[in-house]
Amino acid sequence: MRRLIPWPRSLAGQMALLVALALFLAQAVNLALLLRERSAYRLAQVTRPAAYRIADALDQESGGRPVVADRGRVRLVPRNPITPAMTPQPAMTREIVSQLNDMGVRVAAIDVALATPDQYQAPLSRFERRMVARAARTDHDDRPRDTIIVAIRRIDGRWMALAGGLPHDDLRLFWRLLAQTLILYGVVLLPVLWIARRISRPLRELAAAARSYSPATSPEPLEETGPPDVRAVIAAFNALRLRVTAMLDEKDRMLGAIGHDLRTPLAALRVRIESVEDDQDRARMADTIAEMNRTLDDILSLARLGRPSEPETEVDLAALVDAVVEDFRDLGDPVTFEEAERLRMRLRPSLIRRAVRNLIENAVKYAGAAEVSLSTDAQVAAIVVADRGPGIPSERLDQVFDPFFRLESSRNRHTGGIGLGLALARAIVEEAGGRIVLTARDGGGLLATITLPRD
Template sequence: MALLIAVALFAAQALNFAIAVRDRAQFRLAYATQQAATRVIDALERERTSGRALAADRGRVRRVAANPIPPALERRGEVTAELRSQLSEAGIPYRSIDTGLRPLPAEAKRDRRRADTVLVVAIEQPGKGWLTVNAPWPRPDRRLVVALIFQTLILYVVLLLPVMWIVRRISKPLRSLAGAARAFRPGDGTGPLEERGPSDVRAVIAAYNALGLRVNAMIDEKDRMLGAIGHDLRTPLAALRVRIESVDDDDDRNRMADTIDEMNRTLDDILSLARLGRPSEPPTDVDLSALIDAVVEDFRDLDKDVTFAETPRLKMHLRPSLMRRAVRNLIENAVKYAGGAEVSLLPGARSIAIEVADRGPGIPPDKLGAVFAPFTRLETSRNRETGGIGLGLALARAIVNDAGGDIALANREGGGLTATITLPRA
């Protein structure tokens, strides 16, 4: 806004300067030509009334036989045109008019304050020779430029300083509002943003604070609802688990137990995904290498083919339980669809990568991004018979995004899939 006003002021002052220069040029032209025309008219009137011809060497207006203006003098067409107009209006007959600008000698310049150039006018009258007269030619007024520059500076000070103050008063709370909106996390305990600035900006900040309160209230209500749902579902599942012990057939009892376990895992995944926006676990400093190694050891205890190349201690600030779950979900997918996984930790200068690779069937290239959507499953290779309801990758991406990182899938050369978690270094 300040820049726009500064440009507008500059344009207005430039236009003002152009108009002033034009007016000054017109004034100089009128001042010089009117003096010359008036002297010629007065001299001719005196000649007519007195009956005596103008002397060739006396007076301001002289009559000479030939054009006295040498070709080397500077000509001004506008001066000639203006003199023609004035003489025609006065009824003075003439055949031609010639004008030229002649610099004054150095000794004469000291006696003149306003002009250092003389306008020489020569008027040819039919059958009477040439009339010649000199008139002062005003010099360009440099004070006009100085005055306009000074005026422009005053305008910039008088207008721009208040405008910049107003813009700062508006933009500073708006920047605070933008920062608060970007950093908004439901339930993080951040108080309302201070309402400051002009009335309309304060109204926007007040609306943002009210919106934050409504969002937190809705999420609190959602958490209470999810807690009630989880409690109401786990209770009958626990009762079913007790009752299946009375089933005599071992195969039926085991299938029932597996179904109940799958329902519990699905319920845990759904609740975890829904509550991820407000995790109850605070970020702490953990050894990422040790965290991954612990997850890999859990799979090794279950006789799963999972390998991990140990790396030196790598300190990270994150939520360990959630990150452990994200890594576990990726390894579970690899074990489930390929029978094993190769886990590696790749530290970088600005980021850290956790890779989980397998030699399974892979994923079609056009489905690599779609599998992160909740409840999305690929029926061609990763069907319901392998287990799961399509929440593992969605939950893993949500956890990694909450930690400020990202997760990506890529097919391996020779078959298989590589899941890469990228986390920023502190």
């Protein structure tokens, strides 16, 4: 059904289509009834005059008068004028017989057939051909029409013939019905479309509010309009949004408490390791505590993403990336950055800085160096971090973004991290409306590309 009729997506379109189909079905039924009535009318139009003429002719003969043609259409003929080439008309035969019986007229047999102009010329006599040709003419149409021939065998065995033209189909009925259908479509469908769009407008607003909902902003209650069912849905959505916001607030409070409770013992451990005399053991302990702090920061940042406390500000993206690269250079890491033009964008600088830092940190850890570049066009800005490391198998390029996922063959806990760096970077970039993609680099290595919209 959908292949034959393009099914609309909107509620108003579907309602209009259903009403249109219902109107079409109703008009089709109406056309069938009209055609049936028209067929019955045409049958009566042909058979009733024929039955009256036959009865009149037989009545003339029974009164001792010779058969006089009724306008030249009833004649005595020497034989049955109907040939096998003509098309029998059993319905007309039954109708004429029934009407003659109702009038009390008895005949031996009646045959009715339909003859085309090229069929009734040969078998009839010259007089009969004149009679049929005269009957085939119309007053308002020059086209020859098929002829109905009625052959009557009387009780005494003699034959009588009656010829009459078959009326043409009246195509005006079809055109009138088509005009009526178009008028109905205009009268009914336009109000239906207007009402359906009015009903569906609150649903469209509800869908827009659901798409634009962000945990970072306080929810604005949506106005409850429309029919009672639609108002109930909008009220349920408003209540749901309030509950979600309350749950997220509770989650932020819980995360803050967890972070505080975990950092306090870690700080105490950091103080206590100062009493360890072995410098090597003390350094390893300090590294372990620092790694635990970083892990805790990553987990809390990933859990809080979507409700950042940092507002969007206008910053120079090129300067931001250059500052991150300088931090790695200060630590002695071989990280290069191609100078780029100033690019003012509205974003959350701390989060974007962290995403870029995670990508560069991965490149330094697993490749020993990183090459950073920034390119822009009219729509997007792209930050590319390239390395010449072992790379990532193509079937796992998307899987490495999953939290706590690590490639054991090349990236393990000895090289640092628990598999949250890329997951956090992707979450930050997607929260900013961008995307992050990993691709294999020509000649070996990996390309990590952050794409951010400029508007």
